[in-house]
Structure formats: structure tokens, C-alpha cells
Amino acid sequence: MTEMPATPQWMGAPRRPAPLIWLSKIEEVLGALLVLLIFVLLTVQVFQRYLPVATQPWIGEISRYALMALGFILVGSLMGQGRHLSIEAIMNVGQPRFKRTVVVISSIISAVICAVLAQDSWALISSDTGQTLQITGIPMWMLYVIPFAAFVSATIQALANIVWAPFENISTIEDEALRAAADISGEHTGIETDSKEARS
Structure with a gap:
């Protein structure tokens, strides 16, 4: 795959710091564990309805709050990816400088909102x-x-987006898909070329 060009000094490092990457990974793992927990609890609840055993009402309560926790725990990870549907629509037009401006402004607004929500949660x-x-x-x-915890993480990721997301998200999802398709077709072309040379 083609590498992204080096980022200018004023825009920060081309790669996010390792602690932020690990923070996103941890949140994704916790989200996956919550999905697994919900699946197991609901499966047990279904079997309880058809087996001659006493039902456990705590299963339904834990499942509901695990679903709530799942919705919050992934906020920071999604914020770190810098993907918003409305922003993606704007990113499909304009020059790179305009796209960087859009990402920076949206990251500032997201950081403020997440900080306020974190403050309300602490209250x-x-x-x-x-x-x-x-x-x-x-x-x-x-x-x-x-x-x-989720909104504190999201605030940190949003603040990091001001420095790193302009470089990371200059290309839209559609651009990345087209680039990946081009890379795959290029790899296939290279394989076919090698096989032709081998036959000759």
C-alpha cells in the first residue's frame, strides 16, 4: 500500500502517540467483552423460559445496563478515529487546507461537548x-x-484530533476504499505479470 506523505511540522506527528492508540484498543476490547456478556446473559435468559428452572431477574437488569455501558465505552475509540457522517460529507469537497480546517473545528467542538458531558457525569x-x-x-x-470515563477519554481523543486528525483524515472513506481497490488490482497485475514471465 502507498504511504501517506510526511506531515508538516505545524500539524504534529504523522502517527498518534502509542498511549492514545492503546487507549482506543482497550476500549474496543471492553466493548467486545460487553457484547459477549450481553449475548451470554440473553442466551441464558432465553433458555430459562423453556427449561424447568427458576428465572433470574438480575440477568435482564445487568443486560440492559451492559448495553448502556457499551454505548458509552466506545465513544472515545470512535472519537479517536475522527469519523463523523456529517464531517465525511463535507470532506468530499474542497482543497486539503479546507479539509484540515473542518477537522480542526469539528475536533474543538467535540472536545468542548465531551468535556461538558464528563463534568456532568462527575457531578x-x-x-x-x-x-x-x-x-x-x-x-x-x-x-x-x-x-x-468514556467522556474523559473522548475529550482526550478529540484534543489529540486537533493535532493528528488533520493528517490522518485528509482522505475520506471513499478515497481510502478507492486506494485499497487500486492496490489490490495492482497486486493482482503484478502476480499475473510474474506468472507470465515464469512461463516464458
Whole structure:
């Protein structure tokens, strides 16, 4: 595959720092584990309905909140990828400088919004009212820790986008797909050429 050109000094390093990459990977792993947990719990719940065993109401409650956690835990990873449908539509037009400007402005707005949501999540954690879940008895403040951590991660990733995303996302998803298709066809052409030379 063709390598991206070196990024200008004012735009930062061409690659995201390793801690941010690992943070995204950890969030993706946690998201996959939550999907697996939901699948297992719902499978057990289905079998309970058709087997002569006592149903466990906590399974449904944990499944619902695991789905909630899944929605939040991947916010930082998605923010780190810098992919937004509305931004992608804008990125299909204009010169590279315009695209960089769009990415920087959208990253600043996203960072501010995520920081405000993180602050609100922390306010819910710190103002604990002693409320617990109805069945499992888990304190509500523990549930608010998940969106707090997710929005803190998203804020960090959005701030990093201001430096790194302009370089990473200059090409749109369509551009990347076309480049990948061209690379594949080039590889096939090279293989065919080698086979022809081998026959001769």
C-alpha cells in the first residue's frame, strides 16, 4: 500500500502517540467483552423460559445496563478515529487546507461537548443520593463512572484530533476504499505479470 506523505511540522506527528492508540484498543476490547456478556446473559435468559428452572431477574437488569455501558465505552475509540457522517460529507469537497480546517473545528467542538458531558457525569457521581438498582442493589454512582470515563477519554481523543486528525483524515472513506481497490488490482497485475514471465 502507498504511504501517506510526511506531515508538516505545524500539524504534529504523522502517527498518534502509542498511549492514545492503546487507549482506543482497550476500549474496543471492553466493548467486545460487553457484547459477549450481553449475548451470554440473553442466551441464558432465553433458555430459562423453556427449561424447568427458576428465572433470574438480575440477568435482564445487568443486560440492559451492559448495553448502556457499551454505548458509552466506545465513544472515545470512535472519537479517536475522527469519523463523523456529517464531517465525511463535507470532506468530499474542497482543497486539503479546507479539509484540515473542518477537522480542526469539528475536533474543538467535540472536545468542548465531551468535556461538558464528563463534568456532568462527575457531578452525578459526587452527588450520590444512595440510590441503588432495584434488583442487584448496585449503587447508581457506579453506573455514572462509565460515562464519566468514556467522556474523559473522548475529550482526550478529540484534543489529540486537533493535532493528528488533520493528517490522518485528509482522505475520506471513499478515497481510502478507492486506494485499497487500486492496490489490490495492482497486486493482482503484478502476480499475473510474474506468472507470465515464469512461463516464458
